[in-house]
Amino acid sequence: MTDQQARLSWREERIPVSDQFDDPYFSIHDGLAETAHVFLGGNDLPARFAPDYHVAELGFGTGLNMLATWRAWEESGQSGALRFTSFEAYPMALADMARALAAFPEIAPWASRFLDHWQGSGSCDLGTLRLEMIKGDARRSLPEWTGRANAWFLDGFSPAKNPELWQEDLLQQVAKHTAAGGSLATYTAAGFVRRGLEAAGFAVTRVPGFGRKRHMTKAMLA
Template identity: 80%
Template sequence: MADQQARLSWREGVIPVSDQFDDPYFSIQNGLAETEHVFLAGNDLPRRFAPGFHIAELGFGTGLNMLAAWRAWEETGQTGALRFTSFEAFPMAPGDMARALEAFPAVAPWAERFLAAWSGHGACDLGTLHLEVVEGDARMSLPSWTARADAWFLDGFSPAKNPELWEPALMAEVAAHTAEGGTAATYTAAGFVRRGLEAAGFEVTRIPGFGRKRHMTQAVKR
């Protein structure tokens, strides 16, 4: 069980902001477009999708990244289930998720299916998606995780406000739980994050970011 549930404020009534970290959960400009640019394109998805593909994530938040990936998985005609594992210290209540996801009608069909089955904790089998949310501090839970992901969505709150989720030791665990040739992507281009990924064994590239963010980070495990 998580240490505690996410505490939220709402900006303009639609954008959830973490009271724990004083940071919004998604881009004020267009959260879904940012997800597609950073996490899908940043991991060369959906081109790399294949049977049994496994995405892992630091920071489940509203579930938007998962929904965008699941939509892409189904719309590209993949067979079988997409595996998606997310590590989240402060899970959001399902009612808050539903309110936040109303901002993204493009994923509404997937959000409805997810929310109808999601208890707020644990795992969820949605046929074409096998979701597991691992609650608690990822620094404690990731080392004991036994799987390896093909792609990582590194989506913790801003490194300036949530440095624990970007520290070198955790990036080393991300690398240890990445398949050979696997990838990671994140919206941040902070130097200490890039250096941590490089030290962990990733080949790191700084590429154009989304919206007002000039740069983001793309990483490949060689």
Template identity: 70%
Template structure:
């Protein structure tokens, strides 16, 4: 299993970069604001939060997206837990997560509560029920029995990690999306948008974060 762990280098600004995909785990400009812009606003969150809400994600990475969503869930005063499931082929060691997440002191409370118990797999933090399913999502997602209200599509760049953006996998995303559920991603690559449309989503292109001109939002038709 050791060779399936994330292999990292670090920029001078302490941003982890995947050696496998030669791509940073979050924006070099402001990873937290990117998550808020792309994955929260892109899915109309936290406005759509309701009891039992479930988020699913392709690419857990540092856990930044999960922590951001969880913090907003608690701030919104929701009763019961947020359900968050993520599919990750190359999980990051907790020590590397901790190092990366020091960049976001605003999330320190949620980071510390999470890392105090996280050993991989799943954990229950009262207001958060998290499961990270390890392995290739092309095999693991079809076997998942759940349906998400919102998807965070956060694989590495489609040009560098095309396996996580293929038509078959996007069909599985659609198959595991609740009626009127949504998906959002930082990329506006044409083949990704077409793949989502072919899978049954209504797709729109909207302004991206930072230097990215556009991003993609999708609603299950």
């Protein structure tokens, strides 16, 4: 993967599809409900929120996961800022991001606050959210990162179309950058992904997935 901007097509005028990977950025059924089920539910959020909580993500995409998490953080009455770090090889243009997020009026207040300040990559301090998007190939950037996350969202494109983001050596790096007792969730239940997570030290559970996906994966650092 190279360091460049996302190239998109649009399905039903509202669902962005990656031209690089021929895969939609979120569920054609309901992307926000998918985020709630897979990433928030899979990490037992907001119940596990705590001061100085840190979420990390492979695949920033439209920013939908971040916005849903930020909304949950604020609505659960947390004090201080949520830290959110995302690794993205192909950042989406601001206009495309706004178009995609317009499909979810439930998060419009958070989307507008974010889009008003977002510069396309780097850091963004929104008071109750401290966002960092690290641009480039996560196989190179994650090993250099010095942070540790309490929860991980693995949201790269499907393992069949984007296998680089699901290899065992990268999953080992995810484990190295997970705080003690940290968790992880992903929409895929591919056997090689689950085995890679187990080899990295996670206790892995296959649970019901969202929509047409029968299963998904959640894990805790063993």
